Amino acid sequence: MSEIILKNVTKNYGNVQGVSDITLTLGAGITGILGPNGAGKSTTMKLILGLSRPSIGYVDVAGKDPFTDWQLKKRIGFVPEHDCFYEHMSGIEYVSYFLRMHDVNKNDAQKRAEKALTELGLEQSMHRKIRTYSRGMRQKTKVARATLFDPDILVLDEPFQGADPTTRHLLMEKMRNWANDGKIILISSHILHDIEDLTDKIILINNGKMLASGDRHEIRKLMDNIPRKIMVSPIRKNDLRLLAKRMLDEEWIRAARVKEETNEVILETNKAEKFYLELPRILRKEKIEVNRINSDDDSLESLYEKLVGGAQWK
Amino acid sequence: MEMKNIIVEVTKIGKRSKNLAPPIIKDCNYRLFMNKLTWILIFILLLPCLLGLWFYYDMSDQRQVQEINGEKIYYDVEGEPLHEEGRIAFLELSQLFSIGFVGIVVAIMFSSELINEEYNQKTMNLLRTTPIRPVEILLYRYLSGVFCMFTILSFASILFYIILMMTAGIHGIIEEIDVLWLIIKIIMFESIAYIGIFCLITIYFERPFLLGILYWIVWESLVSSQNYQKITVTHYLDSILFDGIKKMGWNTNGYLTYEKDLASDYGLMNSKDEIIASEPMIAIFALCFIATITILLGARGIAARQF
Numbered sequence: 001m002s003e004i005i006l007k008n009v010t011k012n013y014g015n016v017q018g019v020s021d022i023t024l025t026l027g028a029g030i031t032g033i034l035g036p037n038g039a040g041k042s043t044t045m046k047l048i049l050g051l052s053r054p055s056i057g058y059v060d061v062a063g064k065d066p067f068t069d070w071q072l073k074k075r076i077g078f079v080p081e082h083d084c085f086y087e088h089m090s091g092i093e094y095v096s097y098f099l100r101m102h103d104v105n106k107n108d109a110q111k112r113a114e115k116a117l118t119e120l121g122l123e124q125s126m127h128r129k130i131r132t133y134s135r136g137m138r139q140k141t142k143v144a145r146a147t148l149f150d151p152d153i154l155v156l157d158e159p160f161q162g163a164d165p166t167t168r169h170l171l172m173e174k175m176r177n178w179a180n181d182g183k184i185i186l187i188s189s190h191i192l193h194d195i196e197d198l199t200d201k202i203i204l205i206n207n208g209k210m211l212a213s214g215d216r217h218e219i220r221k222l223m224d225n226i227p228r229k230i231m232v233s234p235i236r237k238n239d240l241r242l243l244a245k246r247m248l249d250e251e252w253i254r255a256a257r258v259k260e261e262t263n264e265v266i267l268e269t270n271k272a273e274k275f276y277l278e279l280p281r282i283l284r285k286e287k288i289e290v291n292r293i294n295s296d297d298d299s300l301e302s303l304y305e306k307l308v309g310g311a312q313w314k
Numbered sequence: 315m316e317m318k319n320i321i322v323e324v325t326k327i328g329k330r331s332k333n334l335a336p337p338i339i340k341d342c343n344y345r346l347f348m349n350k351l352t353w354i355l356i357f358i359l360l361l362p363c364l365l366g367l368w369f370y371y372d373m374s375d376q377r378q379v380q381e382i383n384g385e386k387i388y389y390d391v392e393g394e395p396l397h398e399e400g401r402i403a404f405l406e407l408s409q410l411f412s413i414g415f416v417g418i419v420v421a422i423m424f425s426s427e428l429i430n431e432e433y434n435q436k437t438m439n440l441l442r443t444t445p446i447r448p449v450e451i452l453l454y455r456y457l458s459g460v461f462c463m464f465t466i467l468s469f470a471s472i473l474f475y476i477i478l479m480m481t482a483g484i485h486g487i488i489e490e491i492d493v494l495w496l497i498i499k500i501i502m503f504e505s506i507a508y509i510g511i512f513c514l515i516t517i518y519f520e521r522p523f524l525l526g527i528l529y530w531i532v533w534e535s536l537v538s539s540q541n542y543q544k545i546t547v548t549h550y551l552d553s554i555l556f557d558g559i560k561k562m563g564w565n566t567n568g569y570l571t572y573e574k575d576l577a578s579d580y581g582l583m584n585s586k587d588e589i590i591a592s593e594p595m596i597a598i599f600a601l602c603f604i605a606t607i608t609i610l611l612g613a614r615g616i617a618a619r620q621f
Contacts, residue, residue, distance in 0.1 A: 046620075046621055049442075049443050050442070050443070051439060051442055051443065051620065051621040052620045052621060053620060068617075070445055070446070070447055070448075071445055072445075073443055073444055073445040074445040076443060078440070078443045080436065080439065080440065082436060083436075084435065084436040084437050084439060084440045085435070085437070086341060086435075086437060088344065088345070088348070089341070096337075097337050097341065098440065098444060100333050100334065100337045101334065101441065101444040101445065101446045102444065102445055103330050103333045103334065103445075104333060105332075105333055106333075106336070106337075
């Protein structure tokens with residue numbers, strides 16, 4: 001099975017560090033790469049695509065160096081974040097043009113491009129010039145171009161950008177199917193919800209450094225020492241203050257806040273695992289009944305906020 | 315790389331060319347011909363045609379005609395054949411426009427559109443993620459550039475020649491056709507060499523227009539008149555021109571002359587007053603060699619470029 005391996009990769013652009021000492025392995029399935037602007041996501045993708053060469057370390061894609069092995073590119077599909085179009089071409093001309101770079105003859109390329117664009121709902125507009133396309137249509141054209149030669153590896157930089165809900169749903173379905181087919185898919189998106197819907201495998205990156213990688217729940221566990229907020233909603237309103245007061249007696253509770261309007265106590269802990277073990281015991285002892293224990297902190301957004309200190313999402 | 319490997323690679327490129335070359339060349343030709351700047355340059359190239367028209371109307375009242383074997387031969391008031399005056403004007407203006415400044419600007423502009431625009435539009439990034447060799451990326455763009463430059467300059471030259479020679483009638487047009495072929499030959503080799511050089515500059519440097527003009531002024535204009543001129547494209551183009559005119563038996567002043575005078579007209583003399591013109595076959599070989607080297611170095615540049 002093919003793998004993508006980055007080993008101690010550092011990439012410098014003059015004095016600017018693109019990524020620093022990144023080590024990761026990507027296998028089949030979808031992996032989300034998350035980080036704010038300038039975090040190093042695009043640099044990581046460029047290294048995998050062979051558009052950049054590491055200053056230190058090495059990149060191995062299916063056992064080959066992507067920077068020098070042009071044949072490897074038969075197996076890699078890339079959806080760039082920015083528009084990279086020949087605006088004077090129609091959608092079908094553009095998609096078939098790039099398919100012909102794979103040494104496909106004209107008729108075959110035309111047919112396959114037509115099929116791919118039709119599948120993505122562009123049958124009415126594929127003969128129009130790209131310069132007249134909306135953002136969503138452009139996005140679909142990019143995806144069609146990157147995927148119609150059935151690559152093993154897909155690198156998708158913001159593939160949902162500008163896509164309407166229908167397109168988004170369609171693309172997600174396709175990505176799930178491709179992942180089920182055993183393709184390696186690396187996807188970056190600023191819409192965290194999209195990534196959460198698609199995969200649990202994530203890479204968090206900031207300032208060129210990899211903060212964490214793996215299953216997002218696992219990552220959360222590893223970061224147990226990072227404070228997280230847990231909302232506990234007692235059935236009786238009278239128990240709100242009692243619960244808050246009682247929880248503050250525990251050394252692993254850093255703060256407690258009563259929110260009467262939503263009938264909940266917001267507890268902040270840096271020992272989440274202990275919290276979940278101890279809380280039922282305390283509730284039983286104090287005879288407090290609760291109807292909901294909720295932690296938004298398991299979402300990628302809060303996870304990321306914890307890691308990068310609320311830096312702006314890309 | 316071993317010779318055997320090179321042959322294998324070239325064969326593979328040849329086999330793939332039937333799928334790769336047509337879409338790339340078609341797209342590049344479209345971009346070059348549809349570019350507004352191309353049409354401005356075509357307009358500038360056609361300006362001498364206005365001069366040709368003026369020459370025609372100015373001379374039409376004064377010219378004298380003599381009919382020999384049913385052919386009308388036109389002369390000016392001093393009795394000089396008009397086609398001889400026309401060919402000199404054609405040669406000098408062609409050197410100034412098609413071969414000279416405008417030709418160079420066309421080559422710089424085309425190279426920039428073919429390479430630099432692709433970097434600006436980021437389509438080069440995408441091409442680099444497809445299984446196409448860097449040499450293929452450059453080669454088909456180069457061929458398109460040569461084709462377009464040759465077509466436009468040749469078309470302008472043919473049109474200019476016909477308009478300018480109208481004064482000398484059909485006889486004049488046919489009589490001096492060799493000078494038109496000579497100019498077209500020069501345009502072909504000029505396109506082959508300059509598109510390669512400017513593509514190379516465009517690949518390695520970020521300001522191709524400025525550097526291209528600097529190259530032309532410093533290298534092709536200053537160095538080409540010195541003893542070391544054999545390292546310039548101008549020397550080889552002038553050598554072909556010199557040989558062609560020599561064979562026709564006239565120089566730019568319209569008189570039969572000694573070889574040295576003619577060589578001097580084209581700056582093909584060294585400081586020891588020796589003719590240093592290259593043999594035409596050597597000149598052609600040198601220009602093709604320059605083109606090949608620029609494509610290979612350019613391909614290396616594309617391969618090494620990081621995004």
